[in-house]
Amino acid sequence: MRILHHLPLSPQSRFVRLMLAEKKLPFELVVEKTWEQNERFYDLNPAGEVPVLVEDNGIIVPGGRVIAEYLEDAYPEISLMGRSLTDRVEVRRLMDWFERLFQQEVMVNLLGEKVEKRLFGQGHPDGKVLQAGYKNLRFHLDYIGYLAETRTWLGGSVLTAADFIAAAHISALDFLGDIDWRRAPCVRDWYARIKSRPCFRDLLSDRVSGVKPPAHYADLDF
Amino acid sequence: MRILHHLPLSPQSRFVRLMLAEKKLPFELVVEKTWEQNERFYDLNPAGEVPVLVEDNGIIVPGGRVIAEYLEDAYPEISLMGRSLTDRVEVRRLMDWFERLFQQEVMVNLLGEKVEKRLFGQGHPDGKVLQAGYKNLRFHLDYIGYLAETRTWLGGSVLTAADFIAAAHISALDFLGDIDWRRAPCVRDWYARIKSRPCFRDLLSDRVSGVKPPAHYADLDF
Numbered sequence: 001m002r003i004l005h006h007l008p009l010s011p012q013s014r015f016v017r018l019m020l021a022e023k024k025l026p027f028e029l030v031v032e033k034t035w036e037q038n039e040r041f042y043d044l045n046p047a048g049e050v051p052v053l054v055e056d057n058g059i060i061v062p063g064g065r066v067i068a069e070y071l072e073d074a075y076p077e078i079s080l081m082g083r084s085l086t087d088r089v090e091v092r093r094l095m096d097w098f099e100r101l102f103q104q105e106v107m108v109n110l111l112g113e114k115v116e117k118r119l120f121g122q123g124h125p126d127g128k129v130l131q132a133g134y135k136n137l138r139f140h141l142d143y144i145g146y147l148a149e150t151r152t153w154l155g156g157s158v159l160t161a162a163d164f165i166a167a168a169h170i171s172a173l174d175f176l177g178d179i180d181w182r183r184a185p186c187v188r189d190w191y192a193r194i195k196s197r198p199c200f201r202d203l204l205s206d207r208v209s210g211v212k213p214p215a216h217y218a219d220l221d222f
Numbered sequence: 223m224r225i226l227h228h229l230p231l232s233p234q235s236r237f238v239r240l241m242l243a244e245k246k247l248p249f250e251l252v253v254e255k256t257w258e259q260n261e262r263f264y265d266l267n268p269a270g271e272v273p274v275l276v277e278d279n280g281i282i283v284p285g286g287r288v289i290a291e292y293l294e295d296a297y298p299e300i301s302l303m304g305r306s307l308t309d310r311v312e313v314r315r316l317m318d319w320f321e322r323l324f325q326q327e328v329m330v331n332l333l334g335e336k337v338e339k340r341l342f343g344q345g346h347p348d349g350k351v352l353q354a355g356y357k358n359l360r361f362h363l364d365y366i367g368y369l370a371e372t373r374t375w376l377g378g379s380v381l382t383a384a385d386f387i388a389a390a391h392i393s394a395l396d397f398l399g400d401i402d403w404r405r406a407p408c409v410r411d412w413y414a415r416i417k418s419r420p421c422f423r424d425l426l427s428d429r430v431s432g433v434k435p436p437a438h439y440a441d442l443d444f
Binding site: 046047059060061062063065066069070073074085086088089092093096097099100101143 | 268269285287310311321322365
């Protein structure tokens with residue numbers, strides 16, 4: 001069986017779980033405690049990060065965007081990267097946006113301080129860093145809201161990897177109770193649509209030791 | 223004429239210049255002073271970063287990896303992303319390695335402190351940050367050396383985008399005089415081979431106000 005090495009709150013891992021499920025590719029999850037720096041895991045990915053996909057035929061694919069491109073190459077039947085040249089540019093621009101900018105400006109400050117610091121034994125969250133994260137999050141929610149308001153899906157007229165990478169990040173923050181949905185009605189409408197898809201079910205039943213998600217996290221009618 | 227908005231020392235811009243030249247696609251360079259936050263440039267790329275490629279037909283492509291994927295989609299004749307599924311995974315893994323890990327662990331600490339801080343009016347380089355950058359660089363040079371020693375090219379048996387993204391980063395550091403070539407003989411052999419390709423010529427004649435490259439920078443027999 002195809003295996004995905006992951007961590008429940010890693011947005012890149014969530015992104016790949018959504019892509020696999022939407023493409024109807026069965027897989028088993030294996031939790032990889034990256035902070036334990038397991039040598040065997042470095043053989044799979046010298047970067048020491050999740051997600052890593054291991055195929056039945058032995059192909060090893062590390063990293064969210066690398067896996068997304070691989071899945072499109074290997075299983076093109078259900079395409080999630082856009083069909084035309086310009087659609088593909090837009091989907092990849094948004095994958096880049098979330099994996100670099102959103103990750104650095106929001107996730108490192110919020111998920112990093114609240115969860116990763118504890119796991120890596122690096123102490124308590126720093127209030128100033130959290131504050132910077134929330135400020136950046138407001139800007140990013142405005143931008144996602146603008147995309148959601150002016151397009152059917154974030155990358156254009158059809159559902160693509162751009163929606164899944166955005167939803168992966170948003171779902172991890174929502175698990176932490178960090179999204180003020182009243183401030184972001186357009187994002188909320190888009191997220192309610194993607195959250196109700198069958199591919200999302202597995203994410204909504206995630207439980208993480210030491211973190212209790214808010215009551216609305218798994219609610220499709222939040 | 224195809225236009226590439228760039229900065230001379232931006233490794234992502236250098237990566238795209240090498241890819242365009244290797245694919246024999248003519249282009250004109252336009253310097254974009256991103257620290258001036260020109261509104262017209264944000265219309266091309268909401269992230270406000272170089273590189274941005276603007277095609278004759280109006281297609282706008284922002285970001286190093288997004289442009290690399292676009293060039294492979296639009297101009298597949300000279301392929302630089304690997305042919306087999308596993309080759310493509312390895313090329314993309316290394317693009318990811320350089321654009322995220324090398325960028326964050328080395329470039330932000332060295333190029334960021336020495337050049338970008340000055341351009342953005344953020345003061346002088348911090349010695350501790352530089353020291354961390356040099357320490358990380360030694361680890362990364364060992365890893366690139368290991369790849370260069372065990373393979374014909376960094377991504378495998380043929381020249382690919384993995385070589386160009388690595389060479390783009392190394393060339394920017396070499397411009398700053400930050401590579402101790404005596405410590406990295408395998409990297410040096412690989413870099414000498416790629417540096418002598420015609421696509422590299424344009425990079426070696428770059429001049430940047432306020433930074434003088436070392437004498438060996440443009441020397442093919444360094």
